Amino acid sequence: MKEAFKQILTRLHIYHPLQSFYRRQLFERKKKSLQKLYAAYKGKGFTCNVCFAQYEKMAPDLPSQINKSALEKNKVIAGYGENILCPNCLSTARERLVLLMLQHDIPFAGKKILLLSPEKNIYTFLKDKAFVITADISPGFYRSIDAGIRKEDARAFQFENHSFDIVIANHVLEHIPQDAAAMKEMYRVLKAGGRAILQVPYSVEIPGTIETPGIHDAAMQSALYGQKDHVRIYQLQDYIKRLQLVGFQVEEWNYERLKPFYKNAIQQGESFLMIQKI
Numbered sequence: 001m002k003e004a005f006k007q008i009l010t011r012l013h014i015y016h017p018l019q020s021f022y023r024r025q026l027f028e029r030k031k032k033s034l035q036k037l038y039a040a041y042k043g044k045g046f047t048c049n050v051c052f053a054q055y056e057k058m059a060p061d062l063p064s065q066i067n068k069s070a071l072e073k074n075k076v077i078a079g080y081g082e083n084i085l086c087p088n089c090l091s092t093a094r095e096r097l098v099l100l101m102l103q104h105d106i107p108f109a110g111k112k113i114l115l116l117s118p119e120k121n122i123y124t125f126l127k128d129k130a131f132v133i134t135a136d137i138s139p140g141f142y143r144s145i146d147a148g149i150r151k152e153d154a155r156a157f158q159f160e161n162h163s164f165d166i167v168i169a170n171h172v173l174e175h176i177p178q179d180a181a182a183m184k185e186m187y188r189v190l191k192a193g194g195r196a197i198l199q200v201p202y203s204v205e206i207p208g209t210i211e212t213p214g215i216h217d218a219a220m221q222s223a224l225y226g227q228k229d230h231v232r233i234y235q236l237q238d239y240i241k242r243l244q245l246v247g248f249q250v251e252e253w254n255y256e257r258l259k260p261f262y263k264n265a266i267q268q269g270e271s272f273l274m275i276q277k278i
Contacts, residue, residue, distance in 0.1 A: 015140070017140070017143070019140075019141060020140070020141060020143065020144045024144060027090065030090065031088075031089070031090050034059050034085065034087040034088075034090070035087055035088060037059075037087070038055060038057075038059060038087035038088075041055045041056040041057055041087070042054065042055055042056075043055065043056050044056070045057060046058050046083060046263060046264065046265040047263055047264055048086040048088060048089060048091055048096065048264070048265070049096055049099055049100055049103065049264045050086065050089050050091040050095065050096065050099065050121050050125075051086060051088050051089035051091065053086060053087070053088035053089065055086070055087055055088075057082075057083060058082075058083040058084060058085060058086055058087065058265045059083075059084065059085040059086075059087050060081065060082045060083070060084055060085070061079070061080055061081070061084035061085050061092070062080055062081075063078070063080045063226065066219070066222045066223075066228075067222050067226045067227055067228075068226075069223065070222070070223060070224055070225055070226040070233070071226040074203045074205065074206050074210065074226075074233055075203050075204075075205040075206075076201050076202065076203045076226055076233055077201060077202055077203070077267060077269050077270050078201035078226060078227075079092060079093060079094045079171070079201065079267060081093075081267065081268060082268075083265045083268075084265070084267070086265070089121070091121050092119075093265060093266050093267040093270075094170060094171060094199060094267060095119050095121045095122055095170070096261075096264050096265065096266060097199070097258075097261070097266045097267065097270065097272060098122055098168070098170050098197055098199065099121065099122060099125055100261045100264055100266070101197065101272060102125070102126070102197075105274075106166070106195055106197070108126065108129065108130050108165075108166060109129050109130060110129075110130060110131075111130045111131070111165035111166055112130070112131045112133075112163070112164050112165050112166075113126060113130050113131065113132045113133070113164060113165065113166045113167075113168065114133050114135065114159070114163070114164045114166070114167045114168070114189065115132055115133070115134045115135075115168045116134075116135055116136060116152075116154060116167070116168065116169040116172050117136045117142070117169065117170075117171075117172050118134040118136070118142055118145050118146060118149070119145075119170060120145050122168065122170065123145055123146055127146075130166075132146075133150065133164075134146045134148070134149040134150065135149060135150040135151070135152035135157075136149060136151070136152065137151065137152065137153050137154070138151075139151045154169070154172070154176060154182040154185060154186070155176065155178050155181040155182050155185060156181070156185065157185045157188070157189055159189045160189070161188055161189065162189070162190070162191045162192070163189045163190075163191075164189050164190055164191065164194060165190075165191055165194050165195070166190075166194060166195045166196070166197070167186045167189065167190055167194070167195075167196045167197070167198075168196075168197040168198075169182075169186065169196075169197070169198050170197060170198075170199050171199060171200060171201065172198070172200075173198060173200050173234075174200045174201055174225075174227075174230045174231065174232055174233075174234065175229055175230060175231065176231070177213065177231050179232075179242065180242060180245070180246065183198075183242060183243060183246045183248070184246045186198070187246045187247050187248060187277055190277040191277070192277060192278070193276065193277065193278070194276070194277045195274075195275065195276055195277075196248065196275040196276070196277070197275070198243070198273065198275055199270075199272070199273065200234050200239060201226070201230075201233065201234070202233070202234040202235065202236045202239055203233055203234070203235060203236065204235070204236050204237075206233065206235050207235065208235050208238055209232055209233065209234050209235045209238045209239070210224065210225065210232060210233040210235075211225075211231060211232035211233075212224065213231075215231070236252075236271070240252065240273065243273075243275060247277065247278075248275050248276065248277060249275070249276045249277075249278050250273055250274070250275050251273070251274040252271050252272075252273055252274075253271060253272045253273070253274060254271045255268070255269050255270060255271060258270075258271075258272060
């Protein structure tokens, strides 16, 4: 019944607008609550590089019970934990890390950028400083971020070869069944020397990537991968090899190398992958 109702709303072109409205309401409610709750913790400690608010501690973001088992069992670095959410603007640790790399280490001003499944804070930061095209296979979810978002399947882009200086797909590839096809397309549309920001949840504690092709069951995906719409848990070195197989040069900046950014409350233990088309 629930799926049938969703299909009706989709045919009427109101499902995605309703979902977006509902999500925005939840977001604003949560933001007001955390601003009030964490007012007592304002001060030096962590600085949000989105809104520049300072707090002695940031807010945690913990997985739901249905997702928790797979993430804990496989020791997945997935964007959850302590000091994840800025209490003032609700930026996440994963957004802050991408923005820090753009602010300090990846030149982007005036560049042509493909931003997939756009996160609001990343799009807002980039849109007036570069030429940004946003895209997603379900663009309706993101029209409140960018009304001009394009419908694109990352496994078969409609863009010409060598179209972009930078491709950003932050926590996207773990959703795509044929990830090699998507990686090849991202490589294809990048210019020579172009950069890709392709962070994903990963583990360094498992012997190999966990995936079982053909599963289309939300409860099973939560139990196996830690989220109902994920299709794998990457083992970090295997993920790097997959990127290298399509031609990318990959350099891992481990958590220790990111020490100057600890003050911005990045995800504890997370590496950043410097990815380039040579």
